[in-house]
Amino acid sequence: MTRRVFASVPVWSVIVPVAAxxxxxxxxxxxxxxxLSAVAGSTLLASVLVAVHHAEVIAHRVGEPFASLVLAVAVTIIEVSLIVSIMLAGGENATTLARDTVFATVMIVCNGVIGLCLLMGSIRHRTIGFRVEGTTPALAVLATLTTLTLVxxxxxxxxxxxxxxVPQLAFAGVVSFVLWGVFVFVQTIRHRDYFLPENAAAEDSHAIPPSVATALLSLVLLLVSLxxxxxxxxxxxxxxxxAVDTAGMPHAVVGIAIAMMVLLPETMSAVRAARSDRMQTSFNLALGATLATIGLTIxxxxxTAIALDLPLDLGLPAKEVALLALTLLLTSMTLSGGRATILQGAVHLVVFAVFVFLAMVP
Incomplete structure (x- = not known):
């Protein structure tokens, strides 16, 4: 049995996480x-590719939207651990780390990842479709959570x-977790069909899903890779x-760069789904990652801040509030029609470029 399981898993997908x-x-x-940085960077890229592979194995076994949820929650839990550890270590930017990370994740996902998926999907398939009943509820939760925690x-x-x-912070934390939990319940149980790809039946009729043992092995290797x-x-x-100090750029650029690296597995999975004309899967991955980041991070x-009496700045400055408002407005217009073209992808990517540029040149 064990031999058959390992035989069904590519050797490189096991060796890379162990070597990393x-x-x-x-x-x-x-x-x-x-x-050494070049070697670490190359290993990072290889680990991302392995994570994407194992996420797709799990996706084939459990189907949508559970597969998107697995990857989103796994990445977010590890990212939360990193944030909390840095908060405990203290430092100059520790008080704004959670805020900057959450904001960067929202901007990267809603503009960079969604824009790239729209662009890649529309280049290959001209007009792309998705389920409005699956995208607009996620956006409603996102707008509520970002306004509550960042504005x-x-x-x-x-x-x-x-x-x-302290009471306000505790209330915000509880409400964020509860609202995310309700969304997960709706996504996976109550209205699961809203979040399935439009051509889900055709997709399920192709390759035979992997065994439970193979899927469990891929889950372990996915967590290790992440x-x-x-x-x-x-x-x-x-x-x-x-490099940022040498170039004279703000410290926020470091957080953006790390967030981009951490989000690489989900980005690559989302782009692959978009190129296969599975935009609903792409949006499940993208929006799910953002909602999990807020719903678990906050x-x-x-x-942590309440228990250890640590200072915590959550409110965004005026420039970032304007970018967040533009992002939510643009995303709502994009996701409310059920169809999109290359134009929407280009607009999202332009806003993402503005976000990155203003982070480097505030």
């Missing part, structure tokens, strides 16, 4: 030269600055920081 773990353990805490703290009066008081991706991103952060950092 060994490399990560060997270079953790060491000073990163350019050669509202700047307008409350109990505490000074873009912060929540842990390595986050670990290597953390290892490469000083090198990125040095409660985790809120609990």
């Amino acid at each position: 773990c060994i490399l990560l353990a060997a270079i953790w805490g060491l000073a990163q030269g350019w050669l 509202l703290p700047g307008y409350t009066s109990t505490t000074a600055g873009p912060t929540f008081s 842990a390595v991706v986050v670990g290597l991103a953390n290892v490469l952060a000083p090198t990125i920081q040095a 409660p985790a950092v809120a609990a």
